[in-house]
Amino acid sequence: MDLHIPTLLVVSVFVFILMGLLTCHAWWRETRERSLAYLGAMMLLAALGVVLVSWRSRGVDVIPLVFGNMALLLSAAMNWTAMRVFVGRAPSLPGIFAGAGIWLILCFIPAFYDAMPLRVVAYSLMAAGYGVLTASEFWRSRSKLEVAYMPALALTLLHTTFYIVRSVIDKSLPLEQALSGLGDGVRFFSFMLFESMLYVIGIAYVTLAMVKERAELKLKAAAFCDPLTGIGNRRAFMSHGKLLLTRCKRREEPAALLLCDLDHFKRLNDSFGHPMGDQALIAFSRILTAHLRSHDVFGRIGGEEFACLLKEADEQEAVQVAERIRQAFFRLAMLEPGLLSVSIGVVTTRESGYDLSSLLSQADEALYGAKDHGRNRVQTLRMLYLDLTDS
Template sequence: MAIYSQRRQRSFLYWGLSCVVFASAEVVASLRVFIDFTLLTYTVADILIITAPTLALYGVLWHLTPERQYPVVKYICVGSAVALLALSPYLMLSQLFTSLVVATLFAATAFHLSKARVLTNIYILILTFLFVLHSVLMLGQAAYMSSILSLPISDKSNHILEIILVIHLVLTTCTALVFPMLYFTRSEAHLINLANFDALTNLYNRRAFFTFGEQRIKECIDKEQPIAVMMIDVDYFKRVNDQFGHDAGDAALKWIGKKIGDHIRSSDVAARIGGEEFALILANTDHETAIKVGQRLRASVFESNFRWHDKAIPLSISIGVNCQPLACKDIKHMLMQADKGLYIAKNSGRNQLVENDDTLVGAALS
């Protein structure tokens, strides 16, 4: 949690610096009215103008994928600074160069935001839209500068550039207001994730299982659909911990959690509700389908090779199933019936699937 917060705060720091640098660029550029110092009021200002979206891009990259590094972004400022110093005698060319670089940076930022897995987040959508507008605006400015590049100074008008600057300031202000909202909503989403998911298996935890499970059951009741509940327990799990250590046990639970995830639909509810116990709610699932799913899962665990430090560790699971032609309101009752099947499976040799009516399905371990 601390590492996560520090990394997200770092992305927020980049955004804050981006705003400060942009404001500094405008202050330096406005000095043109008072002093005739081209290197400062044009070249330094342009370097700061390029640095601002570079920091914004880096902040977005850190926010979306903090585990990765993007050294190329850091080199953009250095390369641009060198290029602008070389172009300092040619003011219109240097500003044309600045407009193109800034347009590219804004486009790159919009592209990475559009690839975010949380694209449905309204603040992600707003930011993406703002950066696209930024990019289009800078391209328009570059096109205009190209069209007047060969004109005599007396024929060049700054009115269009002044209008573009005002629009640019408005867009930048809007972006600066949205950045904090993105940060705080992402932090809030992470806290919700911590409250609902088991950190080891990435399945729901016990509390979330009952919360979302009751919602799924209500949906099945409203639609008069069948439902199935499963209780799953890892066989002889204590032996894994005793022989190979708790790290191996954690890895085994994570591996089984992934197996469970691979065998269910997105509409199903899967959770780790105890040490080595898992529970499933299969919405709109009849008796025959539930048995097939359970058997495939049981066989997949037993027939696959879980490896720990290049050593194969045999694993198996026992499953209790309760199927209802029409979902009943009491999730605890359904779990209790599935747990009875699990108890029979555990006491009948393990690596079995048993329904709540005591019907044995599956082969016991030899």
């Protein structure tokens, strides 16, 4: 079935304009996603390019041949830039204008300007080149992208492959013949317009989906992050801690809980101001980050209270880690060495089981034992019971 090319041209222009305006509207509502602005510009430039290219046989061929194709190449460059910005890289102005600039220079060469097959090959290869650049942005950033980028990559590769094939098999059908429906290349020309519309609709949808997914991930991360220290909050600790304990229980591995409370924190705030108290909290969170392993779970679970869940750690190992944390904080020279201190209660799954709430309750008991014994110390539940027995 042959598609009516004049109708396809009109439909493609309106599809490009509509999708461009909708994408720009999405960017306007979420201005932090500049990739949507570039993607909207890509679609609007594509509409402009199709309109200009359609001006053939109206006495001013320089408009469709030169400026129409320049607009289309700028559109392809904007598509690349949109994905480049999405993965966190800065736009490349030389890259954006390279294709259009090369086309303009080539059009000053009579042998190129007058040879339609040569123009088709040159345009197709430059459009494919921008497609390769677009795909490479996803590939080089695949390790850090947390969103589902494969649909966008697949669409881009299919679109790029189409233009590579076009550079080989396109019969260079003049537009006036295409509009009349005559010539061997009519079906390919109509398919090219149809493919362009499908790509614009598809890439707009998957890009908006990636933007939405990333925004949701950021909101989820913010909900699990303590805004002052940048480490996990109570919600994050409880959620990740329960998962860690479940795995440890299934594998019959030990785990230990450290409950840390900064000593005399209210006095620190009253004497030196809340900004200094905030700095103490931040400094302690950095000490935890430096002394704990990547698979351990820790977070700020209260005002000046922190909890750490150590995987595959018995009591002796947990006490050693707690002592290193206590000493590192005690030696901090924020005010004077010794003005800052922390008390730490330690319990293990051996005596308290794998229930996180139970571990926290037992660790809290050990922590208050550390406070009662003069603060700035590490106290285990077993040591506390021995002290109570002796007394």
